[in-house]
Amino acid sequence: MDRLLWMHCYARAVETGSFSAVARELSIGQPNVSRHIASLESHLGTRLLHRSTRKLTVTPEGERYYAEVRRALDAIAEAESNARGEDQPQGLLRVACPVALARFKLMPLVKQFLVAYPAIELDLHVADRKVDLIEEGVDVAIRVGELRDSSLRARRLGTARxxxxxxxxxxxxxxxxxxxxxxxxxxxxxxxxxxxxxxxxxxxxxxxxxxxxxxxxxxxxxxxxxxxxxxxxxxxxxxxxxxxxxxxxxxLDNWEIPSLPVNALYPAKRLMPRRAAAFMDFVADAFAVDEALQ
Missing domain, CATH: 3.40.190.10 (Periplasmic binding protein-like II)
Structure with missing residues (x-):
């Protein structure tokens, strides 16, 4: 019983939305992916995914479990990377960013970031809603405005004048x-x-x-x-x-309007993956030379 393999299959099925994609990635065949996830559901005694011929839908229990599984898999990958003495950040990085900031400021940096860190798979969620980093398994959220959630830590990236x-x-x-x-x-x-x-x-x-x-x-x-x-x-x-x-x-340029901080937020109680730290360093350096974000 390889629960770690089951967990990995499940996490990648959620992230890719496809059993076939997971099968190609792991070279194990689609029936095996389906069987592993079914075994995981049987072990847990709960339904994680609703399957149809067209798509996979994550259940509420599956959403919560995915966030925990992703953290566990990240911790294992980080430990293995450290044991091998690898310096390059790698793996899946999930980032959330507001629509306008993503379009005007973050997207122009994406190609440079992926060239600098080719072993990172960037999953960018562009939306103006405030995502729940813990529940949705997001590593870093970029937000404009004051931080009000004490369960999150913030790193200042710039200022919105x-x-x-x-x-x-x-x-x-x-x-x-x-x-x-x-x-x-x-x-x-x-x-x-x-x-x-x-x-x-x-x-x-x-x-x-x-x-x-x-x-x-x-x-x-x-x-x-x-x-x-x-x-x-x-x-x-x-x-x-x-x-x-x-x-x-x-x-009214003689009338001051308070600027807003632009922060990278991350969970306070979660191990920060090296790839998340690399991303924040990269964006902070780019924003530091952008006059519009001073």
Whole structure:
């Protein structure tokens, strides 16, 4: 009874979504993969996967078990690597990142990272929701904003400087606000995931804004600003190209808005894989020379 093999088959089935892919990877044949996972389920006395002809679906029990199995397999791989004296980080690295930050700042680094660390398999989850690192088996989550979860540790990667912008077409139609207070008379695009809600947090004069468009995506805020719908408040790097092209204009630049930290988060009570540390070092070094993240 090789439970370690069962666990490995199960973890890779969850990660690839396919028994066939696991069979090719381990060179053991698809019927053997199915049999190993069935043996694991029988040993545990619970269903881990729902199987159909088209896809695998992980059960809630399977999700929790996967997170534990992944940690165990990572610890074993790390121990074996250390015993062999291997210096290169390797293995599966699961990273979560917000959509806009991934598109504008992280994706341009992915090729360089994979070239530098060819033995790492990067599994990037791009979503604006806050993933549960423990439950979902994520090694590193990059987030913009203050850390509120005491079960996580944070490493500062950079800073998101926020600015207020609008398109020339909107400003020609509605005028240019001269103070935060005047934003009350403008159509402001409300980002529904903003920690301060409808309050735009200018340091000297926070103001509650109004508008007829609310959205939970920074990229949608950018699109709405470019379309002349209203005024937006977002990190400066989101508008860098539009500012350079002159299609949008920065407003109220004499009124400071608190910047937000950009952190790499990882579980406090889990062994940090070498590949996760390598990833954070790589991104921190790249962000340190990016003026938009200072």
């Amino acid at each position: 926020r600015i207020c912008v609008a398109s020339s077409t909107y400003l020609s139609r509605r005028g240019v606000p001269q103070s935060p207070e005047e934003l009350r008379d403008h159509n402001c695009i409300r980002y529904s995931l903003l920690a301060t809600g409808t309050i735009w947090p200018f340091e000297r004069q926070p103001v509650e804004v109004r508008g007829n468009f609310r959205v939970d995506s920074p990229e949608a805020v950018l699109a709405a600003v470019l379309d002349g719908i209203g005024i937006g408040l977002m990190p400066s790097w989101l508008f860098a190209d539009s500012l350079a092209a002159g299609t949008v204009r920065q407003l």
